[in-house]
Amino acid sequence: MKRVFKGPNVLKPLLFIAMLFFTVLQCKGQQLKPANSGFAPVNGIKVYYEVYGEGKPIVLLHGAFMTIEGNWGQLIPELSKTRKVIAIEMQGHGHTPFSDRKLDLATLASDVDGVMNYLKVDSADVVGYSMGGSVAYQLTIQSPKRVKKLVIISSTYKSTGWRPEIANAFKNMKPELFANSPMKTAYDAIAPDKTKWTKFIEQMLVFIGTSFDMGDSNIAKITAPVLIISGDNDGLDKIELMKTYQLLGGGVAADMAPMPKSHLAIVPSQSHVSLMMQTNTILGYLDGFLK
Secondary structure: OOOOOOOOOOHHHHHHHHHHHHHHHHHOOOOOOOOEEEEEEEOOEEEEEEEEOOOEEEEEEOOOOOOHHHHHOOOHHHHOOOEEEEEEEOOOOOOOOOOOOOOOHHHHHHHHHHHHHHOOOOOEEEEEEOHHHHHHHHHHHHOHHHEEEEEEEOOOOEHHHEOHHHHHHHHHOOHHHHOOOHHHHHHHHHOOOHHHHHHHHHHHHHHHOOOOEOOHHHHHOOOOOEEEEEEOOOOEOHHHHHHHHHHOOOOOOOOOOOOOOOEEEEEOOOOHHHHOOOHHHHHHHHHHHHO
16 A cells, blocks of 8 residues: 555544555455345435345445445345345445535435435335444434434444544545545446546545534434444544433433343444454344344
């Protein structure tokens, strides 16, 4: 990998590890062919999706700068043995074309809703990682009947859910940090228009650098069971994470009261990046929660 990092020192390890993660998952990605794939026309753009397996539907939402294969390649072969897996690539990511349309969580959540409409899926379990987790929270708030069970992996519903150094890093990223990166290589391999790379990165950096907060009251209104999976050192503020779990009905003394329907899993010795590599651990949590 070429040394391309020219930004602030705090960003170098963050980007290096993220790109290493992307490279590892791309190399070890799923080998299955989707049973169905295509583009759903929603909200003025065409959103790419892939469908694997049969059974109760489960929707997968990837992290920032990721693709279906890059994010979910290790999980899809296992999940699709018993479930109908619907994986989506969001605006500008993977096969989904770049659009000048403003990028925000409400719009991305509406896109997911539109893809489910297009595929005639009334409701599903929804799993989101990082950015995809924020989109999943927003989808559950906007369209609660769509979501049966919600799984949030290393993500938050508000900017202050991240530790300050992570939030600051998001705001200070520059497009040149991504030049000659594995992310650029993956983009060139499948993007419908490779010339949009710089515009895509610029759009994404504005998006991830914009503060957001879906509101404590909206999280408290979520009726679907929620599984939160977090690495113990994944960049999330654990005090805020515990507050989130309490809003969802967790954090009680379960020997004296009913066990909450929502669950919280803190995986030891894991970062934001390495957590997603723990395939067996994540599958174990998903299996127990979704069944």
